[in-house]
């Protein structure tokens with residue numbers, strides 16, 4: 001394990017995630033022993049904008065039943081299950097954090113999606129997949145933890161079939177001055193946060209062989225989403241499931257710093273769609 005990987009392991013692992021998630025399911029009035037995808041949909045995604053943002057990203061790439069997808073940095077498997085349930089995709093989720101991968105497996109099993117999803121512990125810079133085996137690669141709020149984005153790009157390119165897409169929704173470096181305050185949702189310390197501007201992603205993508213299909217700054221969307229969440233929080237308290245469950249007790253501080261960084265233009269949630277030529 002590299003120093004970065006071990007620091008990230010420490011950052012993301014709570015040791016209590018499974019219990020907290022099952023408690024959230026019960027709080028919603030659902031039964032973990034008779035779980036349906038709808039019971040956890042959107043509450044199992046750990047990125048700005050939740051399931052809405054995932055739908056917005058996926059709307060920009062071709063989706064066909066039976067397609068092979070790799071979700072790099074899959075967390076507890078929310079985007080992977082969405083692709084499996086709504087689009088009939090076969091999804092391999094790869095993530096560094098064993099606690100997330102174990103819960104991802106269990107949730108898919110409990111809601112009857114384990115034939116379509118497979119979760120593995122691994123790194124986006126060394127994917128456990130064959131060359132040209134995937135129709136789509138997705139990356140949602142993960143690149144911020146990856147210093148070596150050149151290898152991330154070459155790995156995604158390697159595993160995609162010709163004509164395959166790489167759909168990215170990352171927190172990128174914005175044009176604002178100064179540095180964000182820590183902790184952030186993805187990192188407790190500056191040493192494990194590697195924000196890069198969109199141009200860096202595009203340049204490294206091009207070097208790997210990709211062409212850019214589309215790019216979109218989602219900072220305003222993120223701010224609007226946060227305002228809506230804050231209003232709901234003030235009225236009803238925290239929802240039973242959501243990123244705060246994955247983050248544990250430091251969630252309010254991490255989210256506060258993240259929102260401030262977006263407002264200051266230091267962090268910019270951004271979509272980038274790349275394509276491997278035919």
Ligand SMILES: C[S@@+](CC[C@H](N)C(=O)[O-])C[C@H]1O[C@@H](n2cnc3c(N)ncnc32)[C@H](O)[C@@H]1O
Pocket residue numbers: 008012044045046047072073074075076077078079094095096097100122123124125139140141142145146185186
């Ligand atoms: C903010 S979470 C996003 C999880 C998921 N993509 C989602 O949107 O629900 C970031 C995830 O990236 C994973 N991660 C960080 N660096 C990684 C790497 N080099 N390879 C694979 N996963 C990584 C973390 O373990 C964590 O699960």
